[in-house]
Amino acid sequence: MDPRPFRSVLYIPGSKERALEKAQNLAADAIIFDLEDAVAPEEKANARTLLARTLAEADYGRRAKLVRINALSTEWGADDVAAMAAARPEAILLPKVDNPDDIAALANKLDSRSETAKTRIWAMMETPRGILNAAAIAAAPRMAGFVLGTNDLAKDLGCRVGPGRVVLQTALQTCLLAARAAGIVAVDGVYNAFKDEDGLRAECEEGRDLGFDGKTLIHPAQIAIANSVFAPTADEIDLANRQIAAFDAATAEGQGVAVLDGKIVENLHVASARRLLARAQAIETLEGAV
DSSP, X not given: XXXXXXXXXXXXXXXXXXXXXXXXXXXXXXXXXXXXXXXXXXXXXXXXXXXXXXXXXXXXXXXXXXXXXXXXXXXSHHHHHHHHHTTOOSEEEESSOOSHHHHXXXXXXXXXXXXXXXXXXXXXXXXXXXXXXXXXXXXXXTEEEEEEOHHHHHHHHTOOOOTTOGXXXXXXXXXXXXXXXXXXXXXXXXXXXXXXHHHHHHHHHHHHHHTOSEXXXXXXXXXXXXXXXXXXXXXXXXXXXXXXHHHHHHHHTTOSOEEETTEEEOHHXXXXXXXXXXXXXXXXXXXXXX
């Protein structure tokens, strides 16, 4: 799995030159440059050209950079892939993924171009069929991440989404299981009310507790909350260090487990502690470089 943090993953319209420029200085961990939903049909070609030029020239630092193209079944999809190839995109985000054949079709196009030899694929998980095929999609060629498209999924399900998103829990956890089994990133869907900070924080906390790596965002004002919620806290870092130290001391004495603060510390706790510390270090490295 990509070791970089994905706490905040911000959508940026590929047609908005000013937004593309400002994104170079935002504190988002990753950016989704959008050629799909955020771009009107009559602007698709112009957005494609603008984004290809911008990615070739602009400096977005060490942030993860994804391009959401239009589906290959649309009149724009193939041209999106061709235009992005020259910019050597880090990853292409494919919308409306229903099955691994959708991923394989894009992988074949990337395989045919030398410029995209290192380009990975992320999948929008936003259709009922896609959710049911999550495990197979996660294991498809070049796959590196899932992005939950909760708005489209709710539309297709015909459900009413309220606080806690109970009606979407099966889909959310199915995608997480598939992503973790395949060792890829999984990022939660957007929170639509971008001025509702309390609601955003609550949904970020829910996504964090479920196990998501971060949250997709629709406005720069949401970045700080997502970065805060999905980052290890000082108390968590302290506990992780103490768990590792306690376990090392116990094993040095020939013991298989340790006791810390009245709780057992085993190998699995140490593995989780090391993973948390690595995440904290990755965040520190990213924030020091952008």
